[in-house]
Amino acid sequence: MEPQPHLRIRNLSVSYGAQEVLKNVSLDVPDRKITVIIGPSGCGKTTLLKSLNRLLDSVDGVRIEGHIFIDDEDIYDPRVEATHIRKKMGLLSQKPQVLPMSVFDNIAYGPKIHGLRDRKRLRVLVERELKAAGLWDEVKDRLHEPASRLSVGQQQRLCLARGLAVEPEIILGDEPTSALDPQSSRIVEQRLIALKSEYTVIVVTHILRQARRIADHLAFLYLGELVEHGPAAEFFANPRDPRTRAYLTGEIS
Amino acid sequence: MRTFRRRKIEERIFKVLMLASTVVVTASLLVIVGTIVVKSLPALRLSMLVQTPKGGYYLGKEGGILNAIAGSLYLASGATLLAVLLSLPVVLYLNLYTRKSSVLAMFTRFSLDVLWGIPSIVYGAFGFIVMMTLGLRASLLAGIITVGLLEIPIMARAMDEVIRLVPPALKDASDSLGATKLETALKVVVKQALPGILTAVLIAFGRGIGDAASVLFTAGFTDSLPGSLLQPAATLPLAIFFQLGTPFPEVQQRAYASAAVLTLIILVISLVSRVLIKRFTRHTIK
Numbered sequence: 001m002e003p004q005p006h007l008r009i010r011n012l013s014v015s016y017g018a019q020e021v022l023k024n025v026s027l028d029v030p031d032r033k034i035t036v037i038i039g040p041s042g043c044g045k046t047t048l049l050k051s052l053n054r055l056l057d058s059v060d061g062v063r064i065e066g067h068i069f070i071d072d073e074d075i076y077d078p079r080v081e082a083t084h085i086r087k088k089m090g091l092l093s094q095k096p097q098v099l100p101m102s103v104f105d106n107i108a109y110g111p112k113i114h115g116l117r118d119r120k121r122l123r124v125l126v127e128r129e130l131k132a133a134g135l136w137d138e139v140k141d142r143l144h145e146p147a148s149r150l151s152v153g154q155q156q157r158l159c160l161a162r163g164l165a166v167e168p169e170i171i172l173g174d175e176p177t178s179a180l181d182p183q184s185s186r187i188v189e190q191r192l193i194a195l196k197s198e199y200t201v202i203v204v205t206h207i208l209r210q211a212r213r214i215a216d217h218l219a220f221l222y223l224g225e226l227v228e229h230g231p232a233a234e235f236f237a238n239p240r241d242p243r244t245r246a247y248l249t250g251e252i253s
Numbered sequence: 254m255r256t257f258r259r260r261k262i263e264e265r266i267f268k269v270l271m272l273a274s275t276v277v278v279t280a281s282l283l284v285i286v287g288t289i290v291v292k293s294l295p296a297l298r299l300s301m302l303v304q305t306p307k308g309g310y311y312l313g314k315e316g317g318i319l320n321a322i323a324g325s326l327y328l329a330s331g332a333t334l335l336a337v338l339l340s341l342p343v344v345l346y347l348n349l350y351t352r353k354s355s356v357l358a359m360f361t362r363f364s365l366d367v368l369w370g371i372p373s374i375v376y377g378a379f380g381f382i383v384m385m386t387l388g389l390r391a392s393l394l395a396g397i398i399t400v401g402l403l404e405i406p407i408m409a410r411a412m413d414e415v416i417r418l419v420p421p422a423l424k425d426a427s428d429s430l431g432a433t434k435l436e437t438a439l440k441v442v443v444k445q446a447l448p449g450i451l452t453a454v455l456i457a458f459g460r461g462i463g464d465a466a467s468v469l470f471t472a473g474f475t476d477s478l479p480g481s482l483l484q485p486a487a488t489l490p491l492a493i494f495f496q497l498g499t500p501f502p503e504v505q506q507r508a509y510a511s512a513a514v515l516t517l518i519i520l521v522i523s524l525v526s527r528v529l530i531k532r533f534t535r536h537t538i539k
Binding site: 053 | 352354420426427429430431436440441445535536537538
């Protein structure tokens with residue numbers, strides 16, 4: 001029997017007011033692999049992703065039932081601090097969202113709030129994470145420029161580096177390439193593939209070709225329901241559910 | 254064909270009307286400033302800026318309005334500081350700690366709107382009653398508190414509007430790095446909204462330094478420089494009022510000179526802060 005994965009979702013239901021967005025979703029997310037969540041727009045993909053680091057907490061009228069375990073800790077246990085859970089996950093949003101500060105400070109921000117003050121160690125860390133995100137060579141002479149002056153593709157990699165800087169276990173990507181040009185999208189995809197040796201990666205996308213390129217494991221959400229999930233090769237070759245087949249052939253989108 | 258011509262004429266008429274309104278507004282500013290400058294020229298001299306009123310000043314004798322310049326600057330700075338210290342926490346609380354549907358937030362915004370609409374003389378009267386109850390006399394401190402109260406709704410509502418514009422995704426980005434709400438508020442949201450926040454502070458300062466009715470009973474008036482928080486302080490709007498109220502044309506001219514000084518102070522402060530805003534906000538995300 002395989003050891004239990006880090007991240008387990010059990011019977012998760014989320015609703016906004018009367019509208020049920022996720023219905024009883026249970027999923028084991030394999031460690032150190034890329035799990036891609038696919039499905040048409042509005043099927044609950046982003047909600048699922050945001051529920052993982054408790055970004056739904058501040059949403060009006062949200063009701064969350066069920067459990068999400070990270071290392072056997074239920075993140076919706078009232079005794080658990082949201083900040084502690086969020087530190088374990090780096091988030092890439094649809095549109096890169098740099099912080100209103102310099103390139104350097106964008107990355108140093110996380111470690112600083114978690115207590116790292118030493119300038120020298122911060123410099124080392126910033127360089128390391130920028131290299132991990134494949135951005136160092138492009139920005140090493142612009143570290144003290146406003147981050148908003150970088151190109152959109154560079155900003156997204158900066159966001160990746162910023163997330164890595166707080167030493168997460170899991171990387172969450174919410175359609176992380178949707179605002180990027182094809183070239184930048186490729187670079188981000190390559191970085192995600194490179195990072196899976198050390199991190200568990202979960203990416204939401206509605207681009208099937210992207211899922212084929214990067215996924216080790218797939219989960220198909222449809223109308224808030226987890227229809228099917230499994231290893232990528234099997235998922236694409238032999239979808240079991242008729243709805244998955246319909247989605248893969250483009251009949252539903 | 255006919256409707257097209259009609260629409261074209263309509264377009265022209267409205268364009269002219271809009272242009273006319275714009276001209277009226279801009280021209281009133283120029284007329285106001287022009288009147289003040291022209292009327293004040295005969296009286297405007299350096300001694301006005303660096304001397305306090307000597308005996309018989311209001312009868313046309315020697316002296317200046319340094320008492321009122323200093324008093325107004327102290328009073329408006331103190332009041333603005335007080336207003337910032339109260340407005341910023343309110344606004345951050347409303348925007349980061351309460352939900353959109355929160356009754357408290359709705360009620361607070363409603364209260365601020367009502368407070369904004371209350372005439373400043375009412376603030377003055379209220380401040381006066383509080384002073385009487387506490388057995389205080391008119392003083393710089395009482396003026397600061399009253400004008401501070403007057404500034405709070407203006408400042409808080411203006412700040413609220415700009416902080417509401419900070420993209421939620423930016424808060425999410427900071428939150429997902431494990432920041433607490435306070436860290437997100439102070440290090441990201443305030444930083445992003447800084448230009449708007451500074452503008453809000455400026456607008457409030459302008460209102461505060463220019464208001465006469467709220468300081469009439471609370472700050473009092475004196476011919477000497479403000480010595481302490483507990484002594485009365487002169488202010489420019491009241492100096493203008495008193496000088497304009499005399500029957501002597503040369504003293505009335507001094508009222509216009511005082512108005513010019515007041516306008517200049519506001520102008521200089523807006524210009525300086527615009528430069529500062531540029532410097533401090535190079536990181537703001539457009």
